[in-house]
Amino acid sequence: MISAVPGRTNLATNNGLIYDFFFIGPIERLYNFMITCTRHNLSPYEKRIASGELRQACSNIGLLPQPPRRVNTTGRLIALRKLLNDPAELKDPFPLHALLVTSDDDHQTEFVSNYDKRREYISGFSGGGGDVIITMNKAILWADGQFYQQANDELNCDWLLMQDGNPLVPSQAEWLISEFPGGARIGADPKLIAADYWNSLEYELQQKSLKLELVKTKINLIDKIWTNHSQTDEEKHAFTLDDHYTGKHWTLKLKETRRELKHLGAEAMVITALDEIAWLLNIRGRDIPYTRFVKGYVLLSQTTITLYVDPNKTKLNVTSFFNAEIPGLTDSSVEMKPYNDIWIDLRTRCQIWKTVLVPSSFVYSPGASKQIYDLVPEEKRISKPSPIIHLKAVKNPTERVGMRNAHIRDGAAMCMFLEYFERRFKAGDLWDELKISQEINRFRMEQHLAVDVSFRTIVAFGTHGSQPHYEPSLTTSLPIFDNSTIIIDSGGQYCDGTTDVTRTIHLGEPTDDQKDAYSRVLIGSIQLASLIFPDNLKPSSIDVLARAPIWEIGEDYQHGTGHGIGAFLGVHESPVYIHYNPRMKQDHFKVGFFFSNEPGIYLENKFGVRLENVLEVIDKPYLKHTYGRSYLGFSDVTLVPYSNKLIKFEMLSNREKRWLNNYNAKIRRLIGAELKRQNATDAFYWMMDNTQHIPESRASIHCQSISILMSHIFLSKLYHLLM
Known part of the structure; x- marks a missing residue:
């Protein structure tokens, strides 16, 4: 899946530059001054970008045909604005001038349940990221580059659209300050906003305007106007994972976590992130789409642990798994209490504990909500990233084997689908983007230990491929022809691992431009x-290797090159984020990390190319350890053939051809054995045809040597810069 930009960079990082909330340095001041000057000298076109008025089919003259995905939210905005001006409904003596609505649920998860899609309900925008501000006469959405076109298609003309990260575009704080120079009360639900995001916004508002106040709403205003808004009645039972899959019993994980808390000087910790609870307790659920998480909170101290969860979800074996029937609190049993008891217990136990760690944001982990944050007294609060982030990122030996095995079965499913798809297309079957998505999910779910897909499958044909995060729907699904590329980005959740793979294919004869783009992405x-x-070496440092062939033709992609990936957990996992402008502190690579490698080229209104493999970080013990340093490398665990018809082999060096031959040999060995085991004869021969040996040319040896030499020079200089 596309490597999304972690966090809300437009606030705490001021459009990409990190600064301490309590000190803005000279570089940041210069940057802010340059941005301010730039915005004062804009062309009419740039002014429309900066104001959010550059909207598709939203002319003031005449009525233009609207995009098919566009959602009419006019009535919802009218209903919401009535609440903003009604102190009785607000349960507040003063009205609100604006409302901030984020994409989050109570746990700041990446994917949220249908019940928690409040931002989508009020705006109509269904993308994975973006926040909105609604005033009495304006409605604005901030969306980053990979979702910008989708937002333009889905928002009706009541909305202004800001391209987050564009230097011409103001941040939420900057926009509020300019919109309300006389002061205003901006409401937001503190349960649905991470504390770091809230605090950074509040700090920026207070620094530049003492009259702007960020107000905690007593009710959720979207819930108040959302008709037919209710939790599903379906019981979603939680379940536990055997050590055979996790490689470590939950009691051992508790000991590790408690040891880390002690090092951080914390007596206790509140755990709100669902992936961290899932990892720590070896528990999974069915509350969140594409991730097998159960909604809950955990209070962990050096001697006790309490899980707050809906008791209806733990009727099966969960209670006995955690020794929860044993009376009293011990270090080897989990106390289980109703989900909403957290709000009373956290306040009460903080009277006993001397120091409590409240997780702060880190890469893909937004940290605890503002509501949780404020329940812990400031003098007892330790605000640091959760130590569980680093513990779960390094997969243990059992998890590493599980991840490799899951990718083998996943690779077999991909080969079976691609063979079937190509054969049926040649036979005259009609296909569209949505049908491909549905069929690829079907093939994947037929695999052993398959539980779910790891995200909504992306299938983008032709011009849709130029949108990095396009997802097909009933209203937009294009029919498939043989005259352009098809990007297929999909993944699976298996009991032993999580997968994420992207391949770009072509059913006809590719153009020279399509081959050139594909070859550059592959290189x-x-x-x-x-x-x-x-x-x-920091992860951000390796990004240039993937982008260099793409930069050569003046192209780039508006997403990261890679993201961490969990073991039967989240498809985006901290702490790995690969981008040359990391926007946050970074850890070094460690053996046992798994992450994606996914460069792309997106030519607007033409076509797109993206290729993605999951890599495992491995040790290189045979290399000499200079100055006490070990050497690491990568191993591809994704095993799906590339499309030879799209490769310009003359663009590849002998070294790159050799790598491709070794990769293909690995596919033939591992995927071939799995396809034979499943008696998938047609897919086996399709795989063999698409992994044939590539001849190496003597003529390219000199060029290859120069390429290797330049790479060594570059990495040598980079290494000395980092020392």
Whole structure:
């Protein structure tokens, strides 16, 4: 899946530059001054971008045909604005001038249940990221580059659209300050906003305007106007994972976590992130789409642990798994209490505990909500990233084997689907983007230990491929022809691992431009995957290897090159985020990390190309350890053939061809054995045809040597810069 930009960078990082909330340095001041000057000298077109008025089919002259995905939210905005001006409904003596609505649920999860899609309800925008501000006469959505076109298609003309990250576009705080120079009360639900985001916004508002106040609403205003808004009656039972899959009993994980808390000087910790609860307790659920998480909170101290969860979800074996029937609190049993008891218990137990860690944001982990944050007294609060982030990122030996095995079955499913799809297309079957998505999910779910898909499958044909995060729907699904590329980005949740793979295919004869784009993306992917490096190299440093062939033609992509991936957990997992502008502190690579490698080229209104493999970080013990440094490398665990018809082999060096031959041999060995085991004869021969040996050319040896030499020079200089 596309590597999304972690966090809300437009606030705490001021459009990409990190600064301490209590000190803005000279570089940041200069940057802010340059942005201010730039915005004062805009062309009419740039002014429309900066104001959010550059909208598709939203002319003031005449009525233009509206995009088919557009959602009419006029009535919802009218109903919401009535509440903003009604103190009785607000349960507040003063009205609100604006409302901030985020994409989050109570746990700041990446994917939210249908019940928690409040931002989508009020705006109509269904993308994975973006926040809105609604005033009495304006409605604005901020969406980053990968979702910008989708938002333009889905928002009706009541909305202004801001391209988050564009230097011409103001941040939420900047916009509020300019919109309300005389002061205003901006409401927001503190349960649905991470504390770091809330605090950074509040700080920025207070620094520049003492008259602007961020107000905690006593009710959720979207829930108040949302008709037919109710929790599903379906019982979603939680379940536990055996050590055979996790490699470690939950009691051992507790000991590790408590040891880390002690090092951080914390007597206790409140755990709100669902992936962290799932990992820590070896528990899974069915509350969140595409991730097998159960909604809950955990209070963990050095001697006790309490899980707050809906008791209806733990009727099966969960209670006995945690020794919860044993009376009293011990270090080897989990006390289980109703979900909403957290709000009373946290306040009460903080009277006993001396120090409590409240997780702060880190990469893909937004941290605890403002509501949780404020329940812990300031003098007892330790605000730092959760130690569980780092513990679960390094997969143990059992998890590593499980991830590799899951990818083998996943690769077999992909081969079976691609063979079937190509054969049925040649036979004259009619296909569209949505049908491909449905069929690929079906093939994947037929695999052993398959539980769910790991995100909504992306299938983008032709011009849709130029939108990095396009997802097909009933109103937009294009029919498939043989005259352009098809990007297929999909993944699965298995009991032993999580997968994420992207391939770009072509059913006809590719153009020279399509071959050139595909080859550049492949070369970038190979250059990154081939890297051997010292263990103190930061993930952001390797991004240039994937982008270099794409930069050569003046192109780039508006998403990261890679993201961490969990073991039967989240498809986006901290702490790995690969981008040359990381926007946050970074850890070094560690053996046992798994992450994606996914460069792409997106040519607007033409076509797109993206290729994605999951890599495992491995040790290179045979290399000499210079100055006490170990050397690491990568191993591709995704095993799906590339499309030979889209490759310009003359663009590849002998080294890159050799890498591709080794990769294909690995597919033939591992995926071939799995396809034979499943008696998938047609898919086996399709796989063999698409992994044939590529001849290496003597003529390219000199160029290859120069390429290797330049790479060594570049990495040598980079290494010395980092030391």
